[in-house]
Amino acid sequence: MALFVMIIRKMVQNKWLVSSMFFGILITVALVGTMPIYSEAILSRMLVKDLETFQNERGVYPGTHWAMMGFFNETSERRASRIAEMDKFMADTAGPGFGIPIKELVRERRTKSVMIIPEGEENSKKTKQTATLRSYSDFERHIKLEDGRMPSKQPVDGIYEVLLTDQALGNFKLVLDKVLTLKDDKILGTIKIKPVGILSKKQDDDPYFRNTGLSDLSSAFVINDALFAQEFIRGGRIPVTASGWFFVLDYSKMELSNVNSFLETDKAIRAVVKTKVATFQSEFNAPAIETITKYFERSKQLGKLMWSLNVPVLIMLGFYMFMVSNLIVDRQKNEIAILRSRGASRWQIVLSFAMEGLLLCGIAWLVGPFIGMGLTKMLGASNGFLEFVQRSRMSVHVNEQAFIYGGIAATVSFVMMLIPVLLATRVSIVGHKQQLARMQRMPFWHKAFLDVVALAVSIYGLYTFQNRLKDLQSLGLNTDDLNIDPLQFVMPALFVVGAGLLLLRLYPFVLKLIYWIGRKWWPPSLYATLIQVGRSNSQYQFLMVFLIMTIAIGVFSAGAARTLNNNTEDRIRYGHGADFVLQAQWQNDAPPPPMPGGPGPAAVEVAVPKVIHYLEPSFDPYAKLSGVESAAKVFVKDKAVFSSGEKQGTATLIGVDSDDFGRTSWFPDHLLDYPFYEYLNLLAADSRAVLISQTLAEQRGMKTGDTIYVGWENVSSQPFVVFGIIDYFPTFNPNPPVGSIDVSEEDAKANAPMLIVGNLSRIQFQLALEPYEVWLKMNPGYSTAEFYESIEKMDLPLTNVANTKEDLTKAKNDPFLLALNGILTLGFIISIVISFVGFLLYWILSLKGRTLQNGIMRAIGLSLRQLIGMLALEQLLTSGVAIMIGVLVGNLASKLFVPNFQIAFNPSSLVPPFKVMFEAIDFIRLYSIVCVMLLLGLGILSYMLSRIRVHQALKLGED
Structure with missing residues (x-):
């Protein structure tokens, strides 16, 4: 107890030191705990988005689960018993087992198909129709009556009242209130039904009806479910052949934590149903299973990439804890040595x-995981790197993993705190004084050449990974064909550490050079600062390495995020070619498609002419659409035939008007050897001119000046002249198609797509006039709604509209990109916050440790302004230099290692090629934050300097 009281008193006396250390530990635990919280939240959002996409594309509500069991030659008592058991299982076990809210649990029952005989037609020789009776739980809440009334819940004069659909009414050729007699060998007694109402859905998109609508009731009558259970299940008047259970679940509440519950419950339902009936008598349907299966693959890929991106941050946090712990213990080594010399044992000090x-x-x-949860909520609104928008909040909660990872971070912090203590307790008071006199000793990492080792390993890893990426592109492989080693993402951190340590190895020589150059002119304050920094070089090594790592990782995160976002945007713009791509319906002499029941395909084939003639619609209305800046005609023929001498093949033919096309199309700068417009000028110089792709030139050995004949099926080839060779052109992907894994690099190149670009006017005049696309470039700030309204007003007969802006928005909202932006933003924030805390903590401890020195300098005549100037210069020579090195190393690491992130996509589909990009705004943010950090730190330290009393400092020295 006395030891505990002593520790509390010690913590109170050193409250600033203890609070700084606690703040560092708290941030470390919070930020490490944030990673699993954010991972689960973003993966959950990705799952919900995938399910929403499934619903939009297929028109099927994915949050459903359907199970049906059939009965075959069983007694009514056994059927009733099994149905009751399954009702209880579905309600009490399966429902809660899904782990997400249940909107509906629909119980469906079906009788066997029986013959229906209208009243008065018992002796008629007409073909008798068959139908089934069905019941659904809570049916009345989901339907409305189109005609008639709701049926009674009890037999009326021995007749069961039923509902049917309008389609069933037509199929059975019935009228309402007409009594029908059911006939079957297994019916007990006489059963009569009377349709009294025509039903329809209350809501068209109601998932209650099992995505089949009312078409499933076209040969059935619906009876009250309680009456059905009483008369047919328990009463056994008609054999019940099937019972089904249909769950309507709120899939928007599905998260990573309950996906496995959903799958396990699905397996449990299937297993229970199959134990009660034969396999062929059961039926199951769960649309979400397919999406969840794909989701597991995507989440695995995303999870691997996210945690790989966090590796540099985790290394930085570990280094931070080591630095802080070493600084704190270093300031207490004197106290530890005194305690040891006065008889305290090592274990007492360590304890x-x-x-x-x-x-x-x-x-x-x-406390840390809850702070991490708050930070995760903020990151959920990220729309890009350090960009936040108003969007629906992610489902964020503290999970078990957050405490596990937070506990690991706390444990590592605890161990980091004890390691320097254990080392310090081995040193006596004499040894401690000897160490103080040897501050010039070389750090361990320089003795062991860890900088050279780290650099060598990172560069070797970069070299091997880039070779594998080249194989992906040259062979047309999928990313699944490349086994991703997460250690590849450790390489940037190793490079940062290695490069930083290598530059720090050279830094003392730079200091000596500066000192030597101005040794005759430096003022005393600068002279003292240079001596202080030069002679205590090892003292600053931890701080400088730490700042280099944090700033470099911040720059690396900024570069990676900007590169991923801009490359995604460029890929979409390049793939479309313009802001809008329209395809119009052209009048032609092709025969109309055959009507149902008309002549067969053979007859139609004879009627189709070999060449279809088209009538070109007016082009002027397109340029007059709302918001349009320029418009261009673009003719695309996918399988054009070309030949040159004995060389021939098929290629994509694109016909353009060079002037309009240059103003309208989107094409990135520096992608070709010369500006893009110069290639278009080649086309304008001669109507016979064409541009060919580099792939065509290499595969067929063609060059500029060659004559090439171009045509297509049923169109005679005409001569053109090659005026230029290009690597890229809007919408053209020169990479081999994905999936050629079994071929060599030479064969893959032989299968690469080829392109021919010519003048549209000559193609239309000498080859054929066929429908072309209309490309539109829009004015900045245009309104999409007004654009579509103008299309409707002009009544343009469009068959397809491709909207680049819409696809860009969709890409930004893709959970995969959201996750990358969020995790990189998180990494950047971690770097800056930890950098500031470490910087401030180091200088506060350093200043406290040099109280006597600063007091002596004040006593010998240095003013407070001169002391602050010395401190600022010392920060510039240490922290400032470290920050500059960090920016340099971070930029270099981005240039070298960010291209590895293209593995998150299909490299074969990345056109334009993946390119590392930076924007000024990223560096403005970084430099602004760093400047604020330095100025704030200098302000705090200056305030602490101003509080030093000379007599107290000198008295401290005497003590």
Whole structure:
């Protein structure tokens, strides 16, 4: 107890030091705990988005589960018993087992198909129709009556009243209130029914009806479910052949934590149903299973990439804890040495620090994950790197993994705190004084050449990975064909550490050079600062390495995020070619498609002419659409035939008007050897001119000046002249198609797509006039709604509209890209916050440790302004230099390692080629934050300097 009281008093006396250390531990635990929280939240959002996409594309509500069991030659008592058991199982076990809210649990029952005989037609020789009786739970809440009334819940004069659909009414050729007699060998007694109402859905998109609508009731009558159970299940008047259970679940509440519950419950339902009936008598349907299966593949890929991106941040956090712990213990080494010299055992000193660490780490572990949850909510609104928008909040909650990872971070922090203590307790008071006199010693990492090793390993890893990426592109492989090693994403961190340490190895020589150059002119303050930094180089190594890592990782995160976002945007713009791509319906002399029941395909085939003639619609209305800046005609023929001498093949033919096309199309700069417009000018120089792709030139050995004949099926080839060779052209992908894994690189190149670009006017005049696309470039700030309204007003007969802006918005909202932006934003914020905390903590401890020195300098005549100037210069020579090195190393690491992130996509589909990009705004943000950090830190330190009293400092020295 006395030891505990002593520790509390010690913590109170050193409240600033202890609070700084606790803040560092708390941030570490919170930020590490944020990673699993954010991972689960973004993966859950990705799952919901995938399910929404499934619903939009297929028109099927994915949050449903359908199970049906059939009965065959069983007694009514056994059927009733099994149905009751399954009702209880579905309601009490399966329903809660899904782990998400249940909107509906529909119980459906069906009788066997029986013959229906209208009243008065018992002796008629007409073909008798058959039908089934069905019941659904809560049926009345989901339907409305189109005609008639709701049926009674009890037999009326021995007749069961039923509902039917309008389609069933027509199929059975009935009228309402007409009595029907059911006839079958297994019916007990006489059963009569009377349709009294025509039903329809209350809501068209109601998932209650099992995505089949009312078509499933075209040969059935619906009876009250309680009456059905009483008369047919328990009464056994008509054999019940099937019973089904249909869950309507709120899939928007599905999360990563309950996906496995959904799958396990699906397996349990299937297993229970199959134990009660034969396999062929059961039926199951769960649309979400297909999406969830694909989701597991995507989540695995995304999870691997997300955690790989976090590797540099985790390394930085570990280094931070080591630096802080070493600084704190270093400031208490004198106290530890004195305690050891006065008889305290090592375990007593370690125990006192351990109890202090346990207290701080325990509180941080309990509080940290909840702080991480708040940070995750903020990151959920990320729309890009450090860009936030108003969007629906992610489902965020503290999970078990957050406490596990937070506990690991707290444990690592605790161990980091104890390691320097254990080392310090081995040193006596004499040894401690000797160490103080040897501050010039070389750091361990420089002795062991860890900088050279780290650089060599990172560069080798970069070299091997880039070779594998080239194979992906040259062979047309899928990313699944490349086994991703997460260690590849450790390489940037190794490179940052290695490059930083290597530059720090050279830094003392730079300091000596600066000192030597101005040794005759430096003022005393600068001279003292250079001496202080030069002679205590090892003292600043931890701080400088730490700042280099944090700033470099921040720059790396910014570069990676900007590159991923801009490359995604460029890929979409390049793939479309313009802001809008329209395809109009052209009048032609092709025969209309055959009507149902008309002549067969053979007859139609004879009537189709070999060449279809088209009538070109007016082009002027397109340029007059709302918001249009320019418009261009673009003719695309996918399988054009070309020949040159004995060389021939098929290629994509594109016909353009060079002037309009140049103003309208989107094409990135520096993608070709010369500006894009110069290639278009080649086309304008001669109507016979064509541009061919580099793939065509390589495969067929063609060059500029060659004559090439171009045509297509049923169109005679005409001569053109090659005026230029290009690697890329809007919408053209020169990479081999994905899936050629079994071929060599030479064969893959031989299968690469080929392109021919010519003048549209010559193609239309000498080859054929066929429908072309209309490409539109829009004015900045145009309104999409007004654009579509103008199309309707002009009544343009369009068959397809491709909207680039819409696809860009869809890409930004893709959970995959959201996750990357969020995790990189998180990494950047972590770097800056930890950098600021570490920077401030180091300088506060350093200033406290040099109180006597600063007091002596004040006593010998240096003013407060001169002391602050010395401190600012010292920060510039240490923190400032480290930050500059960090920016340099971060930029270099981005240039080298960010291209590896294209593995998140299909490299074969990345056109334009993946390119590392930076924007000024990213560096403005970074430099602004760093400047604020330095100025704020300098302000705090200056305030602390101003509070130093000379007599107290000198008295401290005497003590």
